[in-house]
Amino acid sequence: MFKIIDDIRASSMMRLARYLPPFKWHIAGAIAAMAAGGGASSLIALILGKLTDMSFYGKDPLTVYLAPLALIGISILHGGSRYLSSYLLVRVSQSVLLEVRTMLFSRMLRWSDKTFMEHRNSELQAKFVNEASNALTRAAGVLTTMVRDSIQIVCLVAVLIWHNWMLTLVSFVVAPLLAIVIRWVNRRIKSLTRRQQLTFGELIGTVLEAYNGERVVKIYDGYAYENDRFREVNEKIRTLSLRQQRVSAAGMPLLQLITMIGVSFVVVFALMQAQSDALTIGEFTTFLAAMLLLMPPIRHLSDLSGSTATMIAAADSLFETIDEIPEEDPGTRELKNCRGAVRFEDVSFTYPGKETPAVKNFTLDVKPGEMIALVGSSGSGKSTLVNLIPRFWAATKGEIYFDGIPQSELTLKSLRDQIALVSQDVVIFDDTIAGNIAYGAMRNATREEIERAVEAAALTEFVESLPDGLDTRVGAAGNELSGGQRQRISIARAFLKNAPILLLDEATSALDTESERHIQRSLDSLLVGRTAFVVAHRLSTIINADRIVAMRNGEVVEVGTHDELLAKNGLYAHLYSLQFRHPSEV
Template sequence: MSDTATPLDSRRLYLRLLGYVRPYWFAFVAAIVCMGISSIVEPVFPAVMKSLLDRGFSGATGRLDWLLYPLGILVFFIIRALLGFVGDYAMSWVSNNVVSELREAMFERIIRLPAHYFSDHTSGRLMSRVTYDVSGVTGAATGALTTLVKDSLSVFGLLCWLVYLNWKLTLVAIATFPFIAIAVRAFSGRLRRISRGIQESQGVITQVLQESIEGHKIVKIFGGQDYERERFVSTVQLQRRLAMRATIAAAAQSPIVQFFAAVALAIIMAVALRQAANDQTTVGGFVSFITAMLMLLAPLRRLTDINATIQRGLAAAESVFTVIDEQPELDQGTIELENIQGKIEFDSVHFTYPGATDEALKGVSFTTQPGECVALVGPSGSGKTTIANLLPRFYPVSQGAIRVDGENINDIRIDSLRSHIALVSQEVILFNDTVAANIAYGARRNASREEIYAAAKAANALEFIETMPQGFDTLVGEKGVKLSGGQRQRLAIARALLKNAPILILDEATSALDSESERRVQDALDTLMQGRTTLVIAHRLSTIENADRIVVMQHGRIVETGTHAELIVRSGVYAHLYQIQYAQEERSRDEAEKTGANDLHRHLQRQ
């Protein structure tokens, strides 16, 4: 949606919004009927006032009028209150269901969006749209409609009564309506623009809050509290200023309406008093007219205020439907993979990330046989992780083809392709759930406890799981914060073991671990890799010396291929990288030994 939506765009947007109300039409109609009856009988009260004043204070009342008039008014207000309650409850039920449907539709689309979408949009803004913007939609979808129906009927009924009482005076009141409409229209565009700004600032607030909470350790250790506070305060203050502008724009309408109403009322009173002096109206008629006029002001004010609600709702609807209308991952595949062997072929693959100018991969070709372990090595930015992203079709290849068991992955259904691939990466994703639920995740969520136990045992995870307070039923915390890095990695390996996929991607799965954790994780990985076609993206070259084949990459191209021994003999890029790492590891060991010897010497001196 553009920022300057035309009236036609607004109508289409509003009609689309009302489409979400359609499934609940029965409750919606019931609410409208109850509110309609409650509103259309508004003239009853001024009519009773006319009869009461003309008869009750003129001595022309019957013997029971002193009782019937009060009881009539009491019954009238009780019935009106009950109808209003039923109408409000039914409309609220519809409204909450619409919110739920929109949130479900947004979440359904978000989890099926392509990977590049999440690179281009902050998670805070997405969360704000699902939690904050959707709530604003209900104002336009049901709240504004409720006011429109309820108050329009009240205005209609009261105007009919006014025409019945004195059509000349009523024309004076109606003459003010065009001026009110012009004022309302003048504020519409400004309200929509301000509402968009408020929604954007809410997304920034959510983003800053999320980053500060998740990165609290970095904030503390680098003294970032003042910086984060300034970021948060500036965004909050921006939203406050926008909210005040919206308040000014919305509140300015009421005085304008009241001004024109006051002018009309003053003229009406002057004419009515003149008519009364000429015996052209009764006291009851005059009081009834003034009462109806005063009763008319409240629904008129709400009808003018409804513009602000509609504009906020339409701005929110633009944001919501922008997400819902995003194109999901392209999936034109029709082939279902079954009992695959695990052969992988990269055939002259070129790839450029969305928005980038340089190619990340430039004609990459290699073949991995079933059950073979192929390691991808090279400096940062060489294209290793890109290969890992292309195989599960997180991104579509720009040119060339990737095949699994001879089938182009573009011809395979995405769900079918990914069901045969397991991933263990350096950045382990765990959910704030139990240990068992994190192992038996997704398609394997109904796995038996015996299967979960076996996977954890094979991943060398039982030793720490069984020491936890509730064992497999222990909550791991947000992103597994209650676990160490090695423990998180072993849960990820257990998850991959339970999936039992024939193709395995290991994306620097041990690079961030200490030596002891790396040894345990590597043992678990060795178990996981057995009988599977494995692509290993390695940072520490010592961990892939036993790979069946090593593919060396540089600047998006394959520059060397062979076993560890073959590549060392060639004295090429791999040998150079290996020598650098070997020298670094030697220095680290020498420093550790020197530190240990000094500690021992100081200990002996103290003895």
């Protein structure tokens, strides 16, 4: 028991305790109920001994009536206290679980892109679902068992000492052996539990990959491959669970054996005292009943080694995730009423763990209202450069200026308030069409404003064809929409924000030719007076750009208008000729 308490003191469970003050009366009530339940067991031993003496020595006829009444009354007290304490503690644990999960989600939203890359989707799901629940739900069970059974043990030991201190000393001979077994079980299960939690993350990841890639699995006959992957991870979980069960199952018989050895010594010593008339039948009954009643709470406390190990491992993992360093926001200056002037001065960026820069020595002075197109083959650094503008990644060298203010001095919120983004990887939420367009800080947009954004994004005809119009729910990840419809909702979202700086990363890549023409006309209207950075695969969409920046291996190769770059007959002219003369090669 003391080893378990030491583990809890040394673990992240102490951090969870900081959430408990608002529930102090619930906890106090639960502890009072557990104390009543724990003390009820000692009353059983006392009453059995007293009734035995009254019946065998005093021949009192009242014992026939008193015995069942006393035992039923104690049973009601014991059962009622267990119900009340369990309900109150589960209520507290679920309330704290709500707070912890909310905090974890809030912290996750503030992570940097680097931190998101380091965590697998499946690992996060395991933390939200399994680890948070294990930490809090098991905490309630552990606290209940520790308090109730500890009180029961204390009361029963007091009964033992009061009746016969010599017999009690004999029973304590096995205590060191019990402590050694509990310590061994606790250490082994904690280690196995942590490994099992990591493997559960792998299992969820395997399921999600197969679920999301079901069409690839079907087309490329990946059934056997996916089944083998799943079986391999599942086998790991089975092996770890069996090892955990072996340790737990071995611990219980060992504890029972050691306890029974202690009881055997006590019985022998008690019989010797009885033969010398130093012990009455009632006293022996009380002592033996107390000894036997001690076994369940001792067993419960020994079983806590597994629950405590799982609980602590889950809490440690949970707080490791919560303690992830949030996205750095060192800026102190606010960017308001941005004109859209953006200047890159010798900007370079290298992804963590990589040696070759994704962007190298990029310098460009962009005037307000200019449309800058970024072109190049895959891996040339176009999208990386766009991601540096809202500081999804911070430049490892150089500086980006907005209206003459260094990006590093700006707060992230004020910087991003001036930017709208439409990316190739469209993000649609399980909400209505209107909710997806008027997302986040735009939730208070009027219906008319949303409708204007819908019209600008060429969505009006589609929305009017739906029975609920803008109030139609789109399903998880927009799975009830086509790729082009999802892309246009994303574009409508950017229209509604009406920011002075636009980032268009393959914004029309998922559109058919007719929709693209509608969108292009809308974009041309939106771009007037605004600064835009456009990453385009279809070069026809950026012919009218003020300047086109052709990139290769993270570096600027050439800059100019469409006509100027064609005249140079360089990289851009090569890409243009490939696309319009041999589209299949691009």
